[in-house]
Amino acid sequence: MEIAIEAQALDAGYRSGDRTLTVLSGLDLTVETGALLTILGPSGCGKSTFLRVVADLLDPLAGRISVLGEAPSAVRSRRDVGFVFQDSTLLPWRSVRDNIRLPLDVGQASLTRRIEDRTDDLLDMMGLGELADRFPHQLSGGQRQRVAIARALLGEPRLLLMDEPFGALDEITRDRLNDELLNLWRRTGATILFVTHSIAEAVYLGERVLVLSANPGRLLLDHDLRPVKQDGNRCRREDPDIVAAMATMRAALELAS
Numbered sequence: 614m615e616i617a618i619e620a621q622a623l624d625a626g627y628r629s630g631d632r633t634l635t636v637l638s639g640l641d642l643t644v645e646t647g648a649l650l651t652i653l654g655p656s657g658c659g660k661s662t663f664l665r666v667v668a669d670l671l672d673p674l675a676g677r678i679s680v681l682g683e684a685p686s687a688v689r690s691r692r693d694v695g696f697v698f699q700d701s702t703l704l705p706w707r708s709v710r711d712n713i714r715l716p717l718d719v720g721q722a723s724l725t726r727r728i729e730d731r732t733d734d735l736l737d738m739m740g741l742g743e744l745a746d747r748f749p750h751q752l753s754g755g756q757r758q759r760v761a762i763a764r765a766l767l768g769e770p771r772l773l774l775m776d777e778p779f780g781a782l783d784e785i786t787r788d789r790l791n792d793e794l795l796n797l798w799r800r801t802g803a804t805i806l807f808v809t810h811s812i813a814e815a816v817y818l819g820e821r822v823l824v825l826s827a828n829p830g831r832l833l834l835d836h837d838l839r840p841v842k843q844d845g846n847r848c849r850r851e852d853p854d855i856v857a858a859m860a861t862m863r864a865a866l867e868l869a870s
């Protein structure tokens with residue numbers, strides 16, 4: 614088994630002056646390469662903080678973290694990690710195509726791996742071909758998130774970090790993007806960490822669901838859903854096993870808050 618992420622006794626949080634806010638405490642976690650892991654937890658428990666540490670946007674306070682077998686900074690400099698946030702910040706003055714290409718125009722010089730222009734492939738893959746010349750204000754929320762995902766995929770990242778990417782979308786659009794994400798994951802074999810507030814989304818998408826508790830953030834539940842899913846992480850939302858898993862998550866979340 615290859616390991617994509619390994620955290621050992623990880624503490625993460627924020628320092629300001631001589632004060633330290635410890636958000637995550639003593640986190641031990643191993644994520645297999647190619648896994649699709651979803652993360653639930655009450656607001657403020659440290660979900661985004663954890664993704665920031667993985668992405669090398671924040672140094673751990675203590676403990677160890679390795680990403681794709683290396684320090685997070687090494688992975689970041691090769692652009693092996695893609696990040697998608699809830700409010701994807703597309704540049705309003707650039708077209709869809711130019712937003713997706715953005716990583717080619719900024720920061721190439723500091724990378725240790727050159728990335729190729731796969732913009733046309735990505736426009737196709739994300740169903741954005743017809744929209745390539747539009748500007749962000751001419752897109753729906755779902756279309757904007759698709760652009761953000763395409764941009765995150767430009768460097769063919771081996772690890773994709775998604776922080777409530779569909780949180781602002783209506784349920785039908787969200788369900789559709791969930792299926793697109795699953796297809797993308799099956800095609801690329803990327804490892805995906807996906808934070809969500811939605812129990813239904815966490816259970817539908819995840820091969821494995823983590824529930825974090827707050828103050829300090831700890832791992833409360835680590836639930837493997839592969840036994841109740843078909844090959845390729847397939848399930849139907851109304852399968853009794855899936856409904857039961859959602860109830861388990863709900864109970865854990867109540868404990869966590």
Ligand SMILES: Nc1ncnc2c1ncn2[C@@H]1O[C@H](COP(=O)(O)OP(=O)(O)O)[C@@H](O)[C@H]1O
Pocket residue numbers: 627634636654655656657658659660661662663
């Ligand atoms: N840049 C920051 N500086 C100081 N505290 C922060 C910062 N970002 C987040 N926090 C605090 O860290 C805690 C965890 O935040 P976060 O990881 O964003 O939670 P979640 O994503 O689970 O909702 C919260 O109490 C939040 O207020």
Ligand SMILES: [Mg+2]
Pocket residue numbers: 660661662776
């Ligand atoms: Mg967050």
